Amino acid sequence: SQTIHQWPATLVQPVGSPLSLECTVEGTSNPNLYWYRQAAGRGLQLLFYSVGIGQISSEVPQNLSASRPQDRQFILSSKKLLLSDSGFYLCAWSGRAGAVETQYFGPGTRLLVL
């Protein structure tokens, strides 16, 4: 069966520091991968998605970037964190048909920028 991992689970970082969040998927090949952010107030916003190695699409302009160095690895990064980057970051995967199929979410990373 497929599983999706995220780490770290929780992170407290000072403003201006770099960030690297990692997401890996097991049990499937060639998945579509997604990064979402959930700010306080419950809404989820898509940040990036990837349909293959090295292929990244950004949904919103921001202080963050994403990379996909391997088929089942998706990394969210920042060179300098802002206070507004605080939130709950969720990685998800779906089959190759994209949004037509169900998306499955990882356990998330809670990021607090101070």
Place this chain on the structure above:
Amino acid sequence: GIQVEQSPPDLILQEGANSTLRCNFSDSVNNLQWFHQNPWGQLINLFYIPSGTKQNGRLSATTVATERYSLLYISSSQTTDSGVYFCAEGDSGYALNFGKGTSLLVTP
């Protein structure tokens, strides 16, 4: 883009009660999903239901695509049902477009 509205925003139930959560969308959708986010933040898929009715234990969902709404029924609620319930449509490209959720608290 398609607007997804959920109601009610908050709901408190006593254990054993039934409830209905509603999701309205502003245009036709071919991909409608329901999720439960538990108090630890994990998002769990409940139903992929672009049309018709599905049931899974005490939960069932119905989507009436022609009238642009979906309903999630929770019967005999338990404290473990607490959390936030989201509906999301996936017709806007690769993103799942989430509603703002219904926050459910089931008390003993």
